[in-house]
Amino acid sequence: MLISSITSTSDQTATASSAAAGLGATSDTFLKLLVTNLQHQDPTKPQDSNEYVQQISQMSMVEQMTKLATTQTNAAKDQTVSSTIALLGKTVSYVGSDGLPATGTVEKVDVSGDAPTVTIAGVSGMDPNRITSIGA
Known part of the structure; x- marks a missing residue:
């Protein structure tokens, strides 16, 4: 039986993470990439579930930092408007x-x-x- 090349799980994870970052890193996009990664992982080398938890934590942190930056930008604009008025x-x-x-x-x-x-x-x-x- 001939098996085509199999991408290692860590390569798939890196690809999924960088793809999520390039797509704007929404939670839905990240979860879709994670599910796809699980579907295509090498069954003889399953990925450690701790890595998934770390990735989800990192995604959550990035999302919260993005929201914080948006909030700060809006607050600065509101302050400028108030000062101008x-x-x-x-x-x-x-x-x-x-x-x-x-x-x-x-x-x-x-x-x-x-x-x-x-x-x-x-x-x-x-x-x-x-x-x-x-x-x-």
């Missing part, structure tokens, strides 16, 4: 589009994009980071 009605000094210092009142805050922008003295779409000082 607090500028409404304030007189500010800023660097104009021509590179020269200017002064005006913040009339409007637009939070529809990735980062908030302000309208100062009728000039819209300004980056709040261009503000150099805040008056009353």
